[in-house]
Amino acid sequence: MDENSIRDKLLTSEIKTVHRSWSDAQSSPYTSINLSVLIPKERITFNLYLKVAQKGSQDVSYPLFLKEGEAWERQWLDLLTQKGIDRLYFLNEDLELVIGYLNNYMQVLKYESAKVTPELLAVFSEQLHYSIRKAYQSPRFGPGVQKAQALVEDLIESLQQDPGAMKLVWKVLYHNFNLYTHSINLCLIGTAFMLFLKKAPKESRDLGLAGLFHDIGMTRIPQEIILKDGPLTPGERAEVNHHPAMGHRLLSKGTSLAYLPNEVLRLSLEHHENADGSGYPLGLPLNRQHPWTRIMRLLDTYEALTVTRPYRAAYKPFEAVKILQEARGPRGPIYDPQTLKLFIAFLITE
Ligand SMILES: [Fe+2]
Numbered sequence: 339m340d341e342n343s344i345r346d347k348l349l350t351s352e353i354k355t356v357h358r359s360w361s362d363a364q365s366s367p368y369t370s371i372n373l374s375v376l377i378p379k380e381r382i383t384f385n386l387y388l389k390v391a392q393k394g395s396q397d398v399s400y401p402l403f404l405k406e407g408e409a410w411e412r413q414w415l416d417l418l419t420q421k422g423i424d425r426l427y428f429l430n431e432d433l434e435l436v437i438g439y440l441n442n443y444m445q446v447l448k449y450e451s452a453k454v455t456p457e458l459l460a461v462f463s464e465q466l467h468y469s470i471r472k473a474y475q476s477p478r479f480g481p482g483v484q485k486a487q488a489l490v491e492d493l494i495e496s497l498q499q500d501p502g503a504m505k506l507v508w509k510v511l512y513h514n515f516n517l518y519t520h521s522i523n524l525c526l527i528g529t530a531f532m533l534f535l536k537k538a539p540k541e542s543r544d545l546g547l548a549g550l551f552h553d554i555g556m557t558r559i560p561q562e563i564i565l566k567d568g569p570l571t572p573g574e575r576a577e578v579n580h581h582p583a584m585g586h587r588l589l590s591k592g593t594s595l596a597y598l599p600n601e602v603l604r605l606s607l608e609h610h611e612n613a614d615g616s617g618y619p620l621g622l623p624l625n626r627q628h629p630w631t632r633i634m635r636l637l638d639t640y641e642a643l644t645v646t647r648p649y650r651a652a653y654k655p656f657e658a659v660k661i662l663q664e665a666r667g668p669r670g671p672i673y674d675p676q677t678l679k680l681f682i683a684f685l686i687t688e
Pocket residue numbers: 552553581609610
């Protein structure tokens with residue numbers, strides 16, 4: 339069935355479309371996208387499919403609705419809306435293209451209005467879902483990360499009900515895309531590792547939330563320092579080292595958040611504290627740190643080591659683990675050896 343005939347058939351009600359929320363699509367090769375985040379009159383950069391059922395049958399198929407390079411016209415939106423359809427589908431392998439497309443849309447909206455509009459938050463909301471989905475696909479987090487999927491998607495959905503929380507996550511993305519993906523990855527891997535440690539779902543989810551917001555203080559560090567290619571001057575380093583205290587302050591007054599456990603505040607402040615007491619900002623010994631601080635400290639560095647930087651390739655998981663094992667401060671290991679042992683088990687456990 340070509341795309342013209344599928345559109346004609348839709349007009350004449352010859353086919354039955356299928357309505358499902360997109361969370362059920364985990365094993366499907368297609369992911370759904372909300373029609374409201376397609377840019378009016380702009381060419382789409384990926385194929386869009388419709389989900390239909392044959393009459394009298396449960397079998398579904400995904401005929402092509404709009405081809406990559408075709409413009410998203412008002413008439414398609416009207417036609418689908420009339421039929422009560424608010425989502426189309428794209429192939430999972432196009433996920434990166436879709437994230438790029440939504441990033442462009444957000445740039446356009448940001449250009450049109452200095453304020454964070456509900457329209458922008460709607461596009462961002464969809465982008466956040468896809469970014470999480472992409473994060474799962476990274477082999478560097480091990481197979482166990484899949485187990486966090488339901489809990490993280492639940493957490494993200496509850497954040498999406500809270501414009502204050504969404505604005506805060508948007509702030510991270512708007513400041514720096516790498517910081518945003520780093521924060522999402524920590525949310526995911528933090529939740530998964532806690533589940534591996536047999537912690538309760540609520541605690542696992544709280545650590546995930548702490549991962550999402552741990553570096554929020556970085557949004558107060560000037561772009562030129564974050565994006566600097568070469569080594570930082572002592573003055574710049576001092577400024578960066580201020581981000582835990584700034585993040586803590588930001589979250590303490592971020593009262594627009596309906597749900598913010600105390601751990602999120604504690605970890606934003608303590609996530610650069612070392613196991614030997616040589617970290618910053620407080621230089622706390624292990625026994626005075628929050629019990630989750632050593633987890634966040636370790637995951638934070640592991641995530642940072644295993645991504646590509648402009649000045650170096652990404653470390654392989656075993657190389658990153660070796661670096662963590664060998665890292666020593668003036669009074670002993672920087673990363674808690676017991677936690678590291680458990681983390682290695684987590685990386686290889688299905
Ligand atoms: Fe940090």
